[in-house]
Amino acid sequence: MKYRDIRQPNYRHVGNYTPRKEAKEIVTGKALFLDDFSLPQMLYGKIKRSPYPHAKITSIDTDKALKLEGVRAVITHKNMPQAWGLGLPVHRLLMEAKVYHVGDVVALIAADTLEIATEAVSLIEVEYEELEPVFSAEEAFMEGAPQLYDRFPGNHVDNGIKYFQPDGPWWQIIKGDVEKGFSEADFIASDKIKFDKMPAPLAPETPCCISRHDGGDEYTVWASSQSAHIMKLMAEGRIPNSNVSVKTFNVGGSYGNKQSLMTTVLSSCMLALQTQRPVKIVLTKPEQLTSYEVRLGSTITAKIGMNKEGFVTAVEGDWLVDTGAIADSVQGQVGVGLGEAQIVLAKCKNWFMDSHIAVTNRQAAGIVRGYGGQELNSCLERLLCAVMKEGNFDPLDVFKKNYISPGDMFTWRDGRTWKSRSSLFFKESMQGAADLIGWSLKWKGWNKPFAVNGSKARGVGMGVIGNADISEDNTEAIVRIVPDLVGGKRASTCIIECDITESGMGTRSNACKIAAEVLNVPYEKVSITEPGTKFNPSNYGLCGSRGVITTGKAISNAAMEAKKKALDYASLYFKRSADQLDTKDFMVYVRDTPNLSVPMFKLGPKELSIVGYGKHMEMFDIPSCMAVFVEVEVDLDTGHIALCRICGGADIGQIIDIKALEMQIEGGIGSACVDTAIFEENILDRATGRLLSSSLIDYKWRPFNEFPAYDSYIMESQIDSFMFKALGIGEISGAAGASAVLMAVSNAIGADVKEYPATPSVVLKAMGKI
Amino acid sequence: MIKKDCIVLSINGRKFKFSVGTGFGDVSPSETLTHTLRRRLGYTGSKESCDAGACGCCAVIADGEAIASCMALTVEMDGKSITTIEGLEDPIEGLDPIQQAFIDEYSFQCGYCTPGIIMVAKALFMSNPHPTANEISEALSGNYCRCISQYTVLRALNKLAGNENAELATFTRASDEVEDPIPVRQELYLSPYANGHVCAHSLD
Amino acid sequence: MKHFEYMQAESFADAAATLKENTDHRISVMAGGTDLLGALKEDILEDYPETVIGLKGIKEADYIEFSGDTVEIGAMTRLSAIASSDEIAARAPILAEAAYSVATPIIRNVATIGGNVCQDVRCWFYRYPHQIGERFDCMRKGGNECYAIRGDNRYHSIFGGMKTHATPCEVECPAATDIPAYMERMRAGDIHAAARIIMEANPIPMITSRVCAHTCQEKCNRNNTDESVAIHLVERRIGDYILEHAEEFYAPPTAETGKSAALVGSGPAGLAAAYYLRSAGHSVTVIDSQEEPGGMLTYAIPSYRLPKHYVKDLADAYRKMGVKFMMNTTIGKDISAEELEKRYDKVFLATGAWQRPVLGFDGEEFTEFGLQFLKEVKQWVGKKERQNVLVVGGGNVAMDVAVTAKRLGAKSVTLACLEGKLEMPASAEEVARAVEEGVTVMNGFGVSRLLYDGEKINGMELVTCVSVFDQNGRFNPTYDHDSKTVVEADSVLVAAGQKADLSFIEEKYSIALNRGLIKVDEGTQKTSRSGVFAGGDATTGPATVIKAVRTGRLAAEAINREFGIETPKRFSKPGFITYDTEGAQNGTAVRERELPAAERSLEKEDSFTIGGEECLTEAKRCMNCGCYSVNASDISPALIALDAEIVTTKRTIGADAFFTTKLEARDMLDRDELVVSIRFSVPSGFKMGYKKFRVRNAIDFAIVSLAYLYKVEAGKITDAKLVLGGVAPTPIRAKEAESAMIGQAPSAELAGKAAESAIEGAAVMKDNAYKVQIVRALVKQMVAAMR
Incomplete structure (x- = not known):
């Protein structure tokens, strides 16, 4: 089948740019974010945090803090009203007589003002007995290493969470015969690569919430979460017997990172329970940077075999994952990471890839865009480079050959084996992007720059990643065609009931767009209910690059059902069969006689809506693909890396919104992605256990005046994901960028760079200049 | 020395007179402009994000220049004229051209840092109606955006400034080259789950 | 932010007067505010101001003035105004570029030049936010440790640190020995200089190293994480070296002063005083009732700890130096105290504490x-x-x-x-x-x-x-x-207590006592009698040897002063202090080697002096505690290069002195002194610029910056000035590089040579070796671009 054989549909809304529903609110400053909102009689919460990475609390004196006027509650591990746990599986309490990372919760304060709460923090006197810390998975697994939790002997997080793997734990890819695979290999390379700087996704809006105790075990939480549903799920798992209603506003960036906010939410809930008043906790930027969740630490030791044709014949390795002081969704992430490895190396039949998750005394790692895959990919592709270099292959050829095609099998994070029914054209999309960057001219071989001008050398690099998450998570939605109650030309509006929080990807607007397309009504006439778990059908919200697909499927099914009902009513009205009818702008008309039409409000029961229900059920058989090419210029004297250009290539099935797609693709380079190979890192001071990158000055991010050109190559091959054939891209859009940068830098300087990030020091060392 | 008991600020054209002190309702001498705008006056458009002058989310225009409002004490702003994002839209004329351009070009994602970006851009355009592409990106170099709206922000502002060929990002659609398509792609591997009524987890 | 009062200054004089009047009040002065507010918000300093004085209201301080060749910039001029001034760009591009490189536009619109030159460091330990655990109490804040020494120091100094205050070990040492300084000399392989440093505080280290309780080690900053530096072992090796080279270290004075002093008691106090007095050229007589000199050293401390020959050898060295020993002479018996005063210009009484106290129990x-x-x-x-x-x-x-x-x-x-x-x-x-x-x-x-x-x-x-x-x-x-x-x-x-035997003090000899000890003035060891000094256990009761040494030295210094001889200034190396990057990571101290218990005796010394290798390893463990952060200002290197003057409310200070003399530029200012303006003459015929290497082209502080100024005439560099920022606690002139360039024609070869000269003396830390290469690169690229 050729790409040109594919029909390119002509939709009324889908594929076009429709300004977001809240666009005007955003540009006028009216869009409401959590910290813009308050409740009457609300208190402000603050957290007293640990200065030590691992210590016992020997004494804690809260008298002075309690005496401060305006302080309403001080809670420590000694007087917690209830013992709420953290982690999945729960392996510790919110506060304990021990602290496990710098920034761990030592005490909670609620006060009348933020200033009073902040002052009270300094008045709590704590004495600690320091314990030896561990700062990496490797150290944590060593014999005699300090032990963190009783639940995890040897600091080894057990793989027993049913939630992610319903058939039982899955953490190894074992298939085929590795020995045989290596004997068939012509080139073998092995190495150890670390992606262990645990960079921060660093949403501009810090994690924050307001909690209110509603009596009994009921709580209402207003949170800056991108997924109210996940937060509810997690919170109810930790507050025994509870019923938590979660409400959200606009979310100021999340990148997967602000889903459960468990420490913050439990802290404010506990203060609310104690004070019987709503309590707001807004983390400061330093708190977010040093004490909130970051990317997983990843170290991989592996051996890869490749035959003369460039096919990978065997992969053997061990993936050590550092989840920091709290193990939460890490098992899901490891499952996804292992799954993604198989998508990139889909033609390899022989695997023995093990994984081990460790708890350490670093800040907790959590969910971040890329969800385990990016962390593994950044290591694995460096290893793949090593074997490609052995055989002197062009990486573009190797990636194209080894990438998944329809019919290839892989095991996903649910532990089940799936057969891909995704795009046939991933190779073409890789080539398309390669052509944009001029790969055939700029690829000069391994560790070879394509241009040197004085001290400046240029190189190109590439990476490919894929994910099969686009249909994850069951979702439901209700679409109502609601009659306008008054007015001469009465029409109708469409209301979608679906729990979607807007955190920037435009999913709420896309949901409206999809319903508008199905019903063939103006986009402006479709609205969606406010996000919240209590009064909406269930939906995981925006997590993973699947928001548009899963909600889109549920909503399009619901809209289809509503439409079908309208047509059924109309078939009675027109006395024609429903298949002769169609809808437009809340009218039903006879297709071959369009002037025969009737407004929908006249068809349904008086005053009542025409309601459709739709759902999406989880599946994992549609992998996506994103190829990233980068061009860098390295100053050979200083080791400074300038990112000159990025080209991305993908087959996204069907564009839902052209500009939103562009944002999703370009957006992939943010949230601790491509720059984790250049300057972005959380800088741990091993001597004190503190994170020195505690401000937006010391934590490096890319400023406006240093953005490289970004060119994308997009194919739209109409993959059968749901009615509108789209394939999610946001999760993976930049995820291969970091490994691509290291390849490009290695080529520019003529020496292998294997360390993330390639700071001037790393680059100069690789060149032997220091 | 002047110990201020009372200060007057003009914010979005309205004069506000505040008592300075520690009493209830007084502006504390240690209060930042961000705090006054957001918590006292409900101008919540500008955001308190890093509170260290490094992210630009709190940017407002003070006497014609963009400043980080978290790095200014309200008492120091006595007599100054402040414009926030809320003051940009004209009730009669409508949105400021920058605001409109941001909508047209989808120059935001989560929108949290957008008000700060718009205010810095506004100050630039006020002093320099036709800035170069470099002047625009340099002016915004103190504004943090993590969703990566930078490409579309620069696109909107370059268009406003009349900078042709300043496009930093391009989009190539393979479909543009598809001629005479044969309708409908056939499904090679049909999925039992594709219809949306069967859940993978219920297969056992 | 915690509460403070705010006052707006109407003029600098106004602000200075307020500062002068309110000495008991914690006041911070705020210029642009971006540095101070950041520090206050993160609560990085224990000392929070009660009042902040805002200078921004001083409207007349916001100006850029040109008169002839002179440029004057008011302290409250904002960096954005300097960066965008066409005149500045034309006449002093170095300053325009430096101003433009600061932070971001929204900060430059607020930050002032006066604030910039007085700004605090950006060291991430110093700036660590109090809200996450707690602030670091680092050396710069008056604390005891520079966390950068063992922590991540990628942005710290590559030319060493600067002392902030005496280190805890030094403070703990009763003789105030500059321990880090002699350790540094040991690391440099210069045991001779190390010995000199010790001798300034303590002339008998071969003895103190053996018998001193060395509480200095208890205060060593290493104790916070691993083991103290084995200071006494290094001292002992140096002490032995001193004794081996006694002729050199106990050399007779070059000239005699004709003054005389009698020292009663030849214990450590007497020996210490004797050394310093004799070195100054006085005639020194040591009187002792015992047969051998040394007092307790000879008669009380067992030989297995201090073999007698050390004291003997030392006494011999003293004799060669010209110190006279009058042994078997008991004061009050053989010679009266009054008589001594008559015969000698000064008398020092250090008779020790040899008597048994009465505890008062039955039997x-x-x-x-x-x-x-x-x-x-x-x-x-x-x-x-x-x-x-x-x-x-x-x-x-x-x-x-x-x-x-x-x-x-x-x-x-x-x-x-x-x-x-x-x-x-x-x-x-x-x-x-x-x-x-x-x-x-x-x-x-x-x-x-x-x-x-x-x-x-x-x-x-x-x-x-x-x-x-x-x-x-x-x-x-x-x-x-x-x-x-x-x-x-x-x-x-x-062995519970000893008393001083003051029986020699007869009734008519009136000297003030205090609880059975001779009463002395602390610091000078003066007794109530003019010309009579006292020290050692006779003034303190039984104490350590090193305490006695201290009293002896202090007495000698006081006597010298009375003779009109000032004590030479104690050793202080100009410039920056350094430590050994790798050696300082070593957590284990060298162990003293000792005889096995079975072989020990009363006569033979139990332990051995450590070898040279071990000694070096141990000296390398000393972290030379100081502040190893770097200057943060972009403006200051440019001002040094321009030879600018800083005009304050009290005086005018050259930029070089202003920025490089003290650890913090603002330490140059009195409490009530404020920077009013910056002034410089436009250097004519010079090319100049400011290069700043940083991670990002906005927001970041310089990792390395280079402010340069040069003149090329007839194809040759006739003048050059290079100032490096971000590489040392203060900006530094790359003088070697300058002289390498002057008189030469620009060439690739010269570029390389200048680059190498610029990094001379670099002392990198664990994570910042790359900065040396950046310095090279900036200098090289600057020379390469010369026309």
Whole structure:
């Protein structure tokens, strides 16, 4: 089948740019974010945090803090009203007589003002007995290493969470015969690569919430979460017997990172329970940077075999994952990471890839865009480079050959084996992007720059990643065609009931767009209910690059059902069969006689809506693909890396919104992605256990005046994901960028760079200049 | 020395007179402009994000220049004229051209840092109606955006400034080259789950 | 932000006056505010201001003025105005570029040049936010440790640090020996210079290193994480070196002053005073009642700790230096104090504390005085035989008594002292040695009464001591009289306290006393009698050798002053201090090698001096505690290059002095002094610029910056000025690079040479070696671009 054989549909809304529903609110400053909102009689919460990475609390004196006027509650591990746990599986309490990372919760304060709460923090006197810390998975697994939790002997997080793997734990890819695979290999390379700087996704809006105790075990939480549903799920798992209603506003960036906010939410809930008043906790930027969740630490030791044709014949390795002081969704992430490895190396039949998750005394790692895959990919592709270099292959050829095609099998994070029914054209999309960057001219071989001008050398690099998450998570939605109650030309509006929080990807607007397309009504006439778990059908919200697909499927099914009902009513009205009818702008008309039409409000029961229900059920058989090419210029004297250009290539099935797609693709380079190979890192001071990158000055991010050109190559091959054939891209859009940068830098300087990030020091060392 | 008991600020054209002190309702001498705008006056458009002058989310225009409002004490702003994002839209004329351009070009994602970006851009355009592409990106170099709206922000502002060929990002659609398509792609591997009524987890 | 009062200054004079008046008030001055507000918000300093004085209201300080060649910029001029001034760009592009490179536009719109030049460092340890755990109490804040030394120091100095204040080890040393300074010399392989540094504070290190309790080691900053530097082992090696090169170190003075001094007592105090007085050229006579010089060193401290020959050799060296010893001469008997005063210009009394105090228990008269025992052992080794010995006391003398008794062959030695194990005044090593050799230590017991039968001793009844010190920390033991224990012994040696024997002070000789000790003025050791000084145990009661040395030195200095001779300024190396990057990571101290317990005797020294390698390893463990952060200002290197002047409310200071003299530029200013303007002459015919290497082209502070200025005439560089920022605690002139360039024609070769010269003297830390390469690159690229 050729790409040109594919029909390119002509939709009324889908594929076009429709300004977001809240666009005007955003540009006028009216869009409401959590910290813009308050409740009457609300208190402000603050957290007293640990200065030590691992210590016992020997004494804690809260008298002075309690005496401060305006302080309403001080809670420590000694007087917690209830013992709420953290982690999945729960392996510790919110506060304990021990602290496990710098920034761990030592005490909670609620006060009348933020200033009073902040002052009270300094008045709590704590004495600690320091314990030896561990700062990496490797150290944590060593014999005699300090032990963190009783639940995890040897600091080894057990793989027993049913939630992610319903058939039982899955953490190894074992298939085929590795020995045989290596004997068939012509080139073998092995190495150890670390992606262990645990960079921060660093949403501009810090994690924050307001909690209110509603009596009994009921709580209402207003949170800056991108997924109210996940937060509810997690919170109810930790507050025994509870019923938590979660409400959200606009979310100021999340990148997967602000889903459960468990420490913050439990802290404010506990203060609310104690004070019987709503309590707001807004983390400061330093708190977010040093004490909130970051990317997983990843170290991989592996051996890869490749035959003369460039096919990978065997992969053997061990993936050590550092989840920091709290193990939460890490098992899901490891499952996804292992799954993604198989998508990139889909033609390899022989695997023995093990994984081990460790708890350490670093800040907790959590969910971040890329969800385990990016962390593994950044290591694995460096290893793949090593074997490609052995055989002197062009990486573009190797990636194209080894990438998944329809019919290839892989095991996903649910532990089940799936057969891909995704795009046939991933190779073409890789080539398309390669052509944009001029790969055939700029690829000069391994560790070879394509241009040197004085001290400046240029190189190109590439990476490919894929994910099969686009249909994850069951979702439901209700679409109502609601009659306008008054007015001469009465029409109708469409209301979608679906729990979607807007955190920037435009999913709420896309949901409206999809319903508008199905019903063939103006986009402006479709609205969606406010996000919240209590009064909406269930939906995981925006997590993973699947928001548009899963909600889109549920909503399009619901809209289809509503439409079908309208047509059924109309078939009675027109006395024609429903298949002769169609809808437009809340009218039903006879297709071959369009002037025969009737407004929908006249068809349904008086005053009542025409309601459709739709759902999406989880599946994992549609992998996506994103190829990233980068061009860098390295100053050979200083080791400074300038990112000159990025080209991305993908087959996204069907564009839902052209500009939103562009944002999703370009957006992939943010949230601790491509720059984790250049300057972005959380800088741990091993001597004190503190994170020195505690401000937006010391934590490096890319400023406006240093953005490289970004060119994308997009194919739209109409993959059968749901009615509108789209394939999610946001999760993976930049995820291969970091490994691509290291390849490009290695080529520019003529020496292998294997360390993330390639700071001037790393680059100069690789060149032997220091 | 002047110990201020009372200060007057003009914010979005309205004069506000505040008592300075520690009493209830007084502006504390240690209060930042961000705090006054957001918590006292409900101008919540500008955001308190890093509170260290490094992210630009709190940017407002003070006497014609963009400043980080978290790095200014309200008492120091006595007599100054402040414009926030809320003051940009004209009730009669409508949105400021920058605001409109941001909508047209989808120059935001989560929108949290957008008000700060718009205010810095506004100050630039006020002093320099036709800035170069470099002047625009340099002016915004103190504004943090993590969703990566930078490409579309620069696109909107370059268009406003009349900078042709300043496009930093391009989009190539393979479909543009598809001629005479044969309708409908056939499904090679049909999925039992594709219809949306069967859940993978219920297969056992 | 926590609350503070705010006052707006109407003029600099106004602000200065307020600062002057309110000395008891914590006031911070705020220019642009971006630096100060950041520090206050993160609460990085313990000292939070009660009041902030805002200078921004001083409208007349916001100007850029040109008159002839002179440019003057008011302190409240914002950086954005400087960066965008066409005149500045044309006349002093170096300054425009530097201003433009600061932070981001929204900060430059607020930040002022006056604020920029006075800004605080950006060290991430210094700036660590208080809200996450707590702030770092680093050296720069008056604390004890520079966390960058062992922490992540990628952005820190590559040319060493700067001392912030005396280090804890130095403060703890009674003689105030500059320990880090001599360690630094040792690392540089210059034992001679190291020796000189010690000798400035202590002329007998070969002795103190052996017998001093070296509490300096308890204060070593390494204790926070691993083991203290074994300071005394390094000192001992240096001490031995000094004695081996005695002629050099104890050289006679080059000129005689004709003044004379009599020193009574040849113990450590007397020896110390003698050295400094003789070195100054006075005639020095040491008078002692004993046969051999050294006092306690010779007669009390056992040979296994301090072999006698060290004292003998030292005395010989002193004699060669011209110090006269008058032995077997007892003051008050052979010669009166008054007589001494007549015969000598100055008198120093250091007669020690040799007398037995009366504890007042039943049977005390049948017990022996520990010190006397030690003294006698020295004279008649092995004459006494004892079976079961009880030693009373917990100090080093008691330990010496116990170990000596044991080595003499006692069947059992028990030591009882009031103090608990951790409170014992004896050094831990001495206690350990005693225990190792079989001495039973009983902590928390005081004497009750002797159990005796006629003259035959059967043992001692001890009473439990509940606490040794009272609430004020004074020695005031309390006992539980219901809790008693009996120790069987046939010999009881009491080593709990010693008294000064001041019998030589006759009635008519009036000298002020204090609790049985000679009363002296602290710091000068002056007694109440003019021309008479005193020191050592006679003024302090029994104390450590090094304390005695201190009093001797202080007395000598005071005497010298009275003779009109100023003590030469103590060793201070100009410039920055350094440590050894790798060596400082080493967590384990060198162990003192000792004879196996079985081979130990009374005569042979128990331990050995460490070898040169070990000594170097240990010296490398010293972190040379100081501040290793770098200057943060972009403006200051440019101003140094421009030879600008900083005009304050009180004076005008050259930029070089202003920025490089003190650790913090603002330390140059008095409390009530403010920067008013910056002034410079436009250098004519010069090309200039400001290069700034940083991670990002906005927001970041310089990792390395280079402010440069040069003149090329007829194809040759006739003048050049290079100032590096971000590489040292202050901006630094790359003078070697300048001189390498001047007179040369620009070329690729010269670029390389200048680059190498610019990094001369670099002392990198663990993570910042790359900065050296950046310095090279910036200089190279600058020269390469010369036309």
